[in-house]
Amino acid sequence: MSLINPADSVERQNEKLLQIAQSLMRRVEQKNEQSGLAYQQFERAALLETQVRERTRALERTLDLLQDSNARLEIANLETETARANLTEAIETINEGFALFDTEDRLVLSNSRFCRDLLDIEERLVAGLPFQNYVSLISSSRFLALPEGQQPQEWAQLRMQRHGDEHVVFNVQLLWDRWLQVSEHRTSRGGTVILQTDVTDIIRMERQERDKMRDQQAKMLQATLDHLNQGVCIFDHNQILVGWNKKMDGMLAPPRRRAAIGMEFSTLLDRLRDDLVFHDGFDAEHLSKWANHSIRRRPMAFEVSRGGNQIFNVFAQEMPDGGFVISFTDVTAERETARALYEMNEFLERRVQDRTQELGVALAEAERANASKSRFVAAASHDLLQPLSAAKLFISSLPDKVENPEALEVIAKTETALMGAEQIIEALLDISKLDAGKAVFKVQPLNLSRIFAPLRDELSPLANKKGIELRIVDCDLSVRSDPGYLRRIVQNLVSNAIRYTNQGRVLVGVRRVGERAKIEVWDTGRGIPESEQRTIFQEFHRLDATNSEAGLGLGLAIVERACKGLDHELNLWSAPGVGSCFSLMVPVNDAKTERTQPEEFSPSRDAKNLHGLLFMLVENDPQLASAMSMMIEGHGASVIHAHSAEEATALLHEIELIPDAMLLDYHLGYGRTGTEFYESLSADYRDVPTAIVSANRSKELKDTCKRLSLRLLEKPISKESLRGFLSQIPTARHVEF
Template structure:
């Protein structure tokens, strides 16, 4: 039970408590009984008074807070109103039309310049106006100039579509040639700010600049046409002349009164026909039909001829706007030069034919002489060697019997001279055999240690006499070759290295390179200059002109080159003056190529090639290998046309104007074109020819590419027997796998 009603106000509750307290005080003071109960009531009254006083203080504090909040709210309202007035003033000072729509596309505020140019819509611009209603009222304004063919409803729909974008900017025409640029921007809360800017001056200035530019371009085009060395006429889609240059009148013999703006194409053509005739009777009708076509026209060209001999080339082309133009060029001098060039070519061809016949006669005579020389050397060598051998025996007998040192020195010199003569005859006989068509090689598996071992024992004595160190690295490889000729090749290379090396080492070793074994003979001699590296393989050529006959006859390297060419073993050379030389011979390792029969000797040249007269195009970028293959094929009686790269081969075929019987192409030619690509280019020009690709690449991809082109693949080092079988198949007229 409460002494006061909680629903009363604080002032009423305080008043009641004061009255209760006074009554209790009077009762205590005047009461006859001072019982404990009365005192307790007094204490409760005092407590109630304390609580009333606390509630009163809290009430006063709450009232103060309420008064302070009301003051702050009043100040905030004043500041908000000031900010709104400042914003409105600021927007009003903007030189552009400004309007703000909220997130619900309702107008919040705008300045007086907004839609000022659409005066009949201003009265509807009130806060709360929907954006769609604003656009609809503008579209119906009589001050709005709608684009041609666009209705007010269509303009309104397009305007609302642009409003859906976050940013939009476009131009609107109003009044007499006046323009507004309207731009829209989204606010952070989804509202829209619309700005209207008068861009009339900018558009007019841009229009003036465009007209100036167009006029400048017209002058530039006119100047360009006047400076052309060709006659140019431009017609519109109706066949009326709109532009031309003075060269047109000069070339087509047209008077100035004929060339005027608006002149008809038919009239000009009639005038041209009075002075010229078409080189082809059908060109006139084709030209008239082409000019009458509408829309897109393809190019057309023909020639006009005059009785004086002048020739005018005419080229026509359509233009995107339906018009057309044609140019005329005087090609009289070019046609006359071409005619004279044709006459010169015919004369040169006749001379070339005469020279070819003379060369064929000379070649036949040289071949007969060479064959006669080879037969003579082969026949004479045996007769010469017999007495030389006997003379050496007699001298050896005299040397054994003679006791005088002087006599022995004379006999040793005589024996040395006879030995040199014997070596010369042996070398000449070897060269004669290598150049002979009837030479047979004994091709069979040969262990390289069987060649290198005996040579080491033999050549170490020669090296020791000169104070050189001869080092031969043993090899376990087995190759396919003629052992006697391979021994002669290596012997000549080692002997040559020892002969021209003054001090140091001669090293002989074998490197494995894929399916080939490369024998290398290195020395520390004086080296060979690049200009002399081809000449050293010529007969009787020695770089040391002061050397005696005992120092070499100049036939060793000639024998090496011919033997390697006939055996199909590529021969290489690296040398640098002052650093020494390295001769390299590559041979097929046993098992890297298809097995061959070793029972019978293999002929040195394929049968029937000498009589076939084959012409073969050889394209190989390595000069040493190209030389070796050329010597080999020419020894078979094959006529070789050789080139270093694809461009040179194509130019050579074009200049000679012949079609070879077969193609031997290296795969990696450099210069961006491979052997297979060159084969495709030659096939396009000359038709399909028998072809073999030569490459050290043994990848499956290359094999599949050659199979797809139906051409043969011959791996390096080149197997002369497989190459010979390819030529045999060409002669027989059917290409088989080599």
């Protein structure tokens, strides 16, 4: 049991210990006789004093530690208050509203700008407020402008749903057209920071820009509509007229635009009903029924007339928003033209009938004259062959009797002339027989090798003399034809190919095409222009009349007539500067077994055509432009024509295509030249082959064209010069051996 109460203070405990010691000392002095007992009590007192002294020192140390801790705690509290004051001052300097919620979603602190615009709840935002109560206060504020049709409870529920997201940003509308952007962020310890930024100026500026853009788009749309050649009316989903273009003002003369805008479709139709006449059984009731159709409307077209002298083609179509557009196209000129063309056609048909009767009479007379001519040529040719043969015999005997070299040369030339005359007479005789219908065809089975082998031996020396290769592919296919005429046809075609080929080769072969054999004669000669591919089969027609070796112009005429008499289809393919191919279809002999097909072949040089190419022609002379367009389109290309540089630029931007070639007139009007126009387009069209057409033969123009790598075609332009330019246009057609 302790002598002192531990609960007493240190001073009280020391006071009690001193009193106990003094009492013990007095008792020792009073009882000397009890020395032994007193000594024991003294020792006990001394021990107690020692213990009291040690306890006192311990208590003093404890007291010092307590005082030190209190001093540190006071410093910490001061620092905490200072930090809190600094934080409060910091968030007060933020331009946005700021609030911090702890991990238990309770408001810790906020600045004065937080919910400043919500005056009815600002004072209720105190520390410790739960987040859910904060949302409830916001949703019930009379300063919050809720979306149309949304209740405060719905807004609060949606806000709490978004509170679960890691990062939240949204705009809130307040009264008086004010806006706040609310952003919500998570802290590292799970708390929540909310920032409120006033974005009223930004929202209003965006709205102004949007309205301005909408006005600009409306102006652009109106300008586009006014630029159209058709009258256009636009109705919204309520059938209210919301706009039309200027073309409508002069077409139907409806009420003035300001008075008509906002008018219902039915009212406008009633005002125009008496002024319009519907065609082909269509009437105003059909149009009104279509406009009132609640389900998707199908596009509809009809015609109306106004005043008896104007005809309009009307097209109505629904828009995606349920409104519809009605366009009016004035087709009065087209209908008048069609009527005039119909009357002209009737007149021409009567003229054609009359002319046909006249031509029938003239044709009968021509046929009689042609038959008489053919009989005369046949008789004269037969009579001339006999003295000509005698003359050839006399001439052939002279070389053995004459030794003079000059005389021998004259004799050789005379013999050559007689052989030419003989060939003419024989050709005339063949043509007269074919024209007169007196040619006798003995169609029979025939092996093609019987024709090809002799022709190879006969014509190879002629080809070798000219330095070209003659190749006749072997073929033992059996066909049905006249042996003599078929040999003459192939001989004329091969001879003609050798005659007009200066280098390269001539190839003869056969392809099996179903039940017919296609005999083809290819050459790499000069080719035949398209304009002459039909006339070469006429008598005495030659591609090169100045060439003494070009023949008499009768070989192809005989070929064409013989093929017609034998019913053998004759075809021609040719490209100038590339070569030609003559082919004829001969029926295969069914009695023979099918033979092995000969090897396929094709021309040895590239062949060009302009199929699929697009040409830009800028020419202000309509007749020249029409002639050039017809020639280019005759080669398979397409032509877009512009009268001026401005029209050409608009067309190029409209079609959004780069043409394959361009032909530009030098004088384009308004002081512009074709070379200047080309330079303005060179950034996008520098790789397009281009030619300048001009009558200007100055050195400056030639130098300019040379600098710009342009082809110069001088007026008057010729077919050859134009074809020369067209032949340089890259194409995709290439055929090779």
